[in-house]
Amino acid sequence: MARYQDSQLYAGLRESNLYVLTEFFKMLGNPARIRILLLLMEQDANVSVLAEQLGMTPSAVSHQLNLLKSNKLVKRRRDGKMIFYALADEHVEMVIEKGAEHIREQ
Numbered sequence: 001m002a003r004y005q006d007s008q009l010y011a012g013l014r015e016s017n018l019y020v021l022t023e024f025f026k027m028l029g030n031p032a033r034i035r036i037l038l039l040l041m042e043q044d045a046n047v048s049v050l051a052e053q054l055g056m057t058p059s060a061v062s063h064q065l066n067l068l069k070s071n072k073l074v075k076r077r078r079d080g081k082m083i084f085y086a087l088a089d090e091h092v093e094m095v096i097e098k099g100a101e102h103i104r105e106q
Helices: 015-027 030-040 046-053 058-071 088-106
Strands: 074-079 081-087
Touching: 030 046, 030 058, 030 074, 030 081, 030 088, 046 058, 046 074, 046 081, 058 074
Parallel strands: none
Antiparallel strands: 074 081
């Protein structure tokens, strides 16, 4: 039986990378964060718009966005006085799409 260290997927990962990968998946373990990411898959948005669409307080949305940003799942950009959030890259969308596909097939 092959050991996990011998796996081709594991070859490029150090132990510290495994911790980062674990934190990445922890961020996906909260329904509010998944809802935020799903909305950001459609278009960039600011806290007010997200809060209204999600039925959450701006403070709660901001808290979740800060967690997502600190774990590099979203990025932000300033447009005048407004701050807009977007997915960090196409990998975030791909993981969510694959997860949704997996759930639909069950």
